[in-house]
Amino acid sequence: MLAKRIIPCLDVKDGRVVKGKNFVGLQDVDDPVKLASYYSDCGADELVFYDITASAEGRSLFCEVLKSVASEVFIPLTVGGGINSLDDFDRVLKCGADKVSVNSGAIANPSLIKAAAEKYGNQCVVLSMDVKKIGDNYKVFSKGGRVQTDLDAVEWAKFGENNGAGEIVLNSIDTDGVKQGFDLPMLDVICNAVNIPVIASGGAGSVSHFIELFKSVNVDAGLGASVFHYNQFTIAELKKQLKANGIEVRL
Amino acid sequence: MIAIVDYGVGNLFSLSHSLEKIGAESVVTGEKKIIESADKIILPGVGAFGDAIKKLRQNGLSDVVANLARAGKPVLGICLGMQLLFDKSYEYGVHSGLGLIEGEIVPLKDVARGLKIPHMGWNSLHFTDENPIFADVNEGDYVYFVHSYYAKCANSLSATTFYGEDITAAVRKGNIFGVQFHPEKSGKTGLNILRAFAALR
Numbered sequence: 001m002l003a004k005r006i007i008p009c010l011d012v013k014d015g016r017v018v019k020g021k022n023f024v025g026l027q028d029v030d031d032p033v034k035l036a037s038y039y040s041d042c043g044a045d046e047l048v049f050y051d052i053t054a055s056a057e058g059r060s061l062f063c064e065v066l067k068s069v070a071s072e073v074f075i076p077l078t079v080g081g082g083i084n085s086l087d088d089f090d091r092v093l094k095c096g097a098d099k100v101s102v103n104s105g106a107i108a109n110p111s112l113i114k115a116a117a118e119k120y121g122n123q124c125v126v127l128s129m130d131v132k133k134i135g136d137n138y139k140v141f142s143k144g145g146r147v148q149t150d151l152d153a154v155e156w157a158k159f160g161e162n163n164g165a166g167e168i169v170l171n172s173i174d175t176d177g178v179k180q181g182f183d184l185p186m187l188d189v190i191c192n193a194v195n196i197p198v199i200a201s202g203g204a205g206s207v208s209h210f211i212e213l214f215k216s217v218n219v220d221a222g223l224g225a226s227v228f229h230y231n232q233f234t235i236a237e238l239k240k241q242l243k244a245n246g247i248e249v250r251l
Numbered sequence: 252m253i254a255i256v257d258y259g260v261g262n263l264f265s266l267s268h269s270l271e272k273i274g275a276e277s278v279v280t281g282e283k284k285i286i287e288s289a290d291k292i293i294l295p296g297v298g299a300f301g302d303a304i305k306k307l308r309q310n311g312l313s314d315v316v317a318n319l320a321r322a323g324k325p326v327l328g329i330c331l332g333m334q335l336l337f338d339k340s341y342e343y344g345v346h347s348g349l350g351l352i353e354g355e356i357v358p359l360k361d362v363a364r365g366l367k368i369p370h371m372g373w374n375s376l377h378f379t380d381e382n383p384i385f386a387d388v389n390e391g392d393y394v395y396f397v398h399s400y401y402a403k404c405a406n407s408l409s410a411t412t413f414y415g416e417d418i419t420a421a422v423r424k425g426n427i428f429g430v431q432f433h434p435e436k437s438g439k440t441g442l443n444i445l446r447a448f449a450a451l452r
Contacts, residue, residue, distance in 0.1 A: 001413055003373045003393060040438065045373055071268045076395060076436050096264040098436065121298040123369055123397040166369055166397075197371050220372060250373045250393040 003250040004214050004242065005045035005221035006235050007199060008228045010035060012081075013052045015061045017229065036069045039228065043235045044075065045250060048101070048169075048223060051081030052144070063095045070096020080128055080169075084108065089116050093124070101126035101169060104142040107149055110159065117164025125167075127160035129153060131186055132173040138186055145173045153186070154193045161194045168194060169223065172202035179205025179227070187217045199223050207233055207241045214247045253277040253449060254289035256316060256332075258306045261297040266329070269435040273442050275449035283315050291451065292316060292324060296331030300340040300356060300400070303331055304348060317349045325426045325451050326351075327384070333422065333429030334402055342400050352424050354404040362401075363415035369399045374412040374420075374432075382409035382423045383451060384430075387443040394420070394430075394437040394444075401431065 010017045010032055017032050036047055049069070051062040059082065070077055079092040080101035089100050100120075106112050106127060117125045130145040131138050131153045138153035157168055170190055172183030182203045191198050197220040200213055204224035213222050228235060239249045253270060255263055257279045270277040277293075278285060286292060294316060296303050307313040320326040320336075328336045337348045340356035348356070360368050373393040378385065396412065402419040410421035412432075422429040428448065434441035 001375065002370070003375075005372055070264060071271075074265065074269050074272070074435060074441060075438050093262050094264065096262075096268070098262070098265070122399070123297065123371065167371065195367050196369070197367050220367070 001248045002220075003045070003248050005199075006043070006210070006238060006249070007046045007048055007221050007223045008039045008044050008235070009048040009050065009201070009223050009225045011050045011052050011225065012062055012065060014058050015065050018052070032065050033068045033072060035229070036073045039235065040073045040075050043239055043251070045221070046076040046078065047073065048078045048080065049097075051079065053082075063091065066092065066095040066097060078126055080126070085112070086115055086119060089120060089124075093120065099124055099126050099167070101128040103128040103130065104144075106160070107140065107142045107151065110163070113160055113165055114163040117166070122164045122166035125165045126169055127157070127165040127167070128169040128171065129156060130171050130173055131183075131190075133186065138189065141173060145171075145176070154190055157190050157194050161196050165196065167197045167199065169199045169201055175203030176201075177226070178203060181205065181209040182213045182217075182222070184213070184216055187213075187219055191218045197221070205232075207238050210238060211242060211245050211247065214242065215245070252289050253291045253293055254286045255279045255293045255295060256286060256312060257281040258303070258310045258312050260303050260306055261295050261331070263295060266293065266295055266435045269442060269445055270449065273446045273449065275445070281310055281312065283311065286312070286315055287319065290325070291448065292319060292326045294326060294328040294332035294335060296329070296335060298331060300331065300334055300342040300348070301344060301346045304335055304346055307335065313349060317351060320349075320351050320427050323426050325448070326428065327448050328429040329435070330398060330431060330433055333431055334400065336422070336427060336429050337402055337404075340400065351427050352404065352407050352422055352429065354402055354407070356400050356402055359399055359401050359414070359418070362418065366415050369397055370414045371397045373437075374414065376410045376412060376420055377417070378410050380409040380423070382421060382428070384423075384428055384444050384447045385410065385421070386447045388440055392440045394432040394434065394440055396420075396432045398431060402429075
């Protein structure tokens, strides 16, 4: 049986892991290579790295970090942040990324999804979406959740799938960093609209939030950052609890 | 020394570093002479079958790999590299493969009804026959899969995984090995598989 995946997310700035609350206010957490090895050893199924640096220096530092991680940690690595062109795909793939997630870059240039899927394969292209409920609809935001777009989240997810995205990361702006649980209604709506794997992100604060997530929504993976970085519970403990609740995981 | 065949498709960073990690000497190469002088060959690959087999032929490497495999050199095909070992594929048209293992590559959507495509993530192995590359792997261990097509294999199956039904996870025909999953992305289990392949005599 295919296992549900648990994925720690590492936001990297100037070679260090950071994590904000509601996208504002950063705190230094730890060294990315150390953290990646630790997570891999205690059962992480995959790692996501977001490059949140804006400068060229930060970007090349990020590539060095990625190379070091990819030389030591042999589980799938997804990279996002600052991916605006095929050259950006190329840059991070050469440093050891397995999948590349596009967000604002695809909003600015939707043809990037198809171009990347054709060049590197669907499995390589992850559409990452920052979603917030506006009235009765779910809207896509760009620029790290700061700018509202006209895009309807369901339509954008379908567009991604139809253009070759192999996976979708759904990050809820409403629940991100609040640790009160995943945005189940939003996840359910979008999961039912596509037939590619979906990773739920934003809101994980306890083991029961992950159990609730996998019991109620057809997602493939749950992503967490601060819950893991601050050792609220280990991934091994989380997976044991999931298993005890009848959820298939890799132990 | 293991030659990782470089024919212009896929990302070989993890594969070469995972071999380095287990202490196996390897070289990423598209040169016939180096491949011929290697003890073992790994045929990697991601993307579409038609494009990959075309590139392998253009580089003149399809005959090199097939001839060495037939002559008894250990060959390990990974993911699309495994699929290339087969007779033919129905991925976007009909394409002939290297013809080293009997069977064909067909769409996963025909068996994984109602399931998401690609089959992406960690799935467990069920052994169906002996295979020395699984010497240090246990029944039920998880490995990492990413694929939308699968191999229908009649005679050389050595492990399956369940996705809608039992599908091919690994094949073996004498010195020719293939795995649908990515050992270089399958954590310690994957490294154990690569170590066992590297230790073959």
